[in-house]
Amino acid sequence: MTDLTDLTFAPGRTALEAVGLGARHRRHRWALRECSFRVPAGRVCALVGPNGAGKSTLLSLAAGLMRPAEGRLRVFGGEAGGAGVRPRVAYVAQDKPLYPDFTVADTLRMGRHLNPGRWDAAGAERIVRGGDLSPGARVGTLSGGQRTRLALALALGKRPELLLLDEPMSDLDPLVRHEMTALLMAEAAERGTTVVIASHILAELEEVCDYLLLVAGGRVRLAGEVEDLISAHRLVVGRHEEAGTPRAFAPHTVVESRTTGRQLTALLRTDGPVAGAWQVSEPTLEELLLAHLRSPGAPPLLAPSAEPRTPSYRTATGRKEAA
Numbered sequence: 001m002t003d004l005t006d007l008t009f010a011p012g013r014t015a016l017e018a019v020g021l022g023a024r025h026r027r028h029r030w031a032l033r034e035c036s037f038r039v040p041a042g043r044v045c046a047l048v049g050p051n052g053a054g055k056s057t058l059l060s061l062a063a064g065l066m067r068p069a070e071g072r073l074r075v076f077g078g079e080a081g082g083a084g085v086r087p088r089v090a091y092v093a094q095d096k097p098l099y100p101d102f103t104v105a106d107t108l109r110m111g112r113h114l115n116p117g118r119w120d121a122a123g124a125e126r127i128v129r130g131g132d133l134s135p136g137a138r139v140g141t142l143s144g145g146q147r148t149r150l151a152l153a154l155a156l157g158k159r160p161e162l163l164l165l166d167e168p169m170s171d172l173d174p175l176v177r178h179e180m181t182a183l184l185m186a187e188a189a190e191r192g193t194t195v196v197i198a199s200h201i202l203a204e205l206e207e208v209c210d211y212l213l214l215v216a217g218g219r220v221r222l223a224g225e226v227e228d229l230i231s232a233h234r235l236v237v238g239r240h241e242e243a244g245t246p247r248a249f250a251p252h253t254v255v256e257s258r259t260t261g262r263q264l265t266a267l268l269r270t271d272g273p274v275a276g277a278w279q280v281s282e283p284t285l286e287e288l289l290l291a292h293l294r295s296p297g298a299p300p301l302l303a304p305s306a307e308p309r310t311p312s313y314r315t316a317t318g319r320k321e322a323a
């Protein structure tokens, strides 16, 4: 039986904590609603979900560019966007907003000016030089990938404790993507930076992320260590000729079940072994995510390390106070 309470519950620091978080863009419908989760510090967290799920909204809130309409979001224990928090957070938005009339050198100078006492000039210049970007080139003349490189240099030069990346690699060629990913991971490992990466490229995330936040329809569906979330599920394949759900599945939660001819394939959140002549295996991250995305009605799962520690969250959900 997979008991999540036995799995890693490191009592370390908290990078992000949302409690009852809700957000809307002006008077539009809710982009996020009733989101409660925690991301421990030092993790590399994949933020995944379908188009319009609320990923960019969540990153904007964490960066302090937007305020919650309800509930709250804390970054390292302070209100997101607060004066004590902002210098510790870097955000690379999807459209990489940079000043088109600035040169590459101007942009790096701006980084130094905006981050007194923190700016890693040598590191930022190294990233820029790696891409053969001429210091005198105007930002407006750079290719999409070159702008991404400059935006990453600006973000990493800030030596952030929390790095928020919104689909950062989508316009990079495979070689540069590989190089940038390695660089980000080296930074994260060396400085213990918490990284949250929103991306649709699951293969890329699987390689680098140890934590997962799956958002769909503005709600959190899965949160926790990738390993723990995977090991809480089983992929079950076998012959099934009767109508309805196999009786052997009754003790478990069926996230998704599909039948092709006489073959049934199901993703279960298991509570003990699955009885019967089924082929049972651990799902890959992709299988886990796809099954949850195809089944919006499946109950959400927060690993213990992803549960907020705020007493009000625990009281509201009837959970016991943290020890």
Ligand SMILES: Nc1ncnc2c1ncn2[C@@H]1O[C@H](COP(=O)(O)OP(=O)(O)OP(=O)(O)O)[C@@H](O)[C@H]1O
Pocket (backbone or CB within 6 Å): 025, 028, 030, 031, 049, 050, 051, 052, 053, 054, 055, 056, 057, 058
């Ligand atoms: N500026 C805006 N004005 C109005 N509604 C918005 C705005 N930005 C986002 N939304 C809405 O908020 C919801 C969440 O959008 P968000 O951009 O956060 O999703 P996402 O998960 O990042 O999507 P994608 O994968 O397509 O980038 C969507 O319904 C979207 O239409």
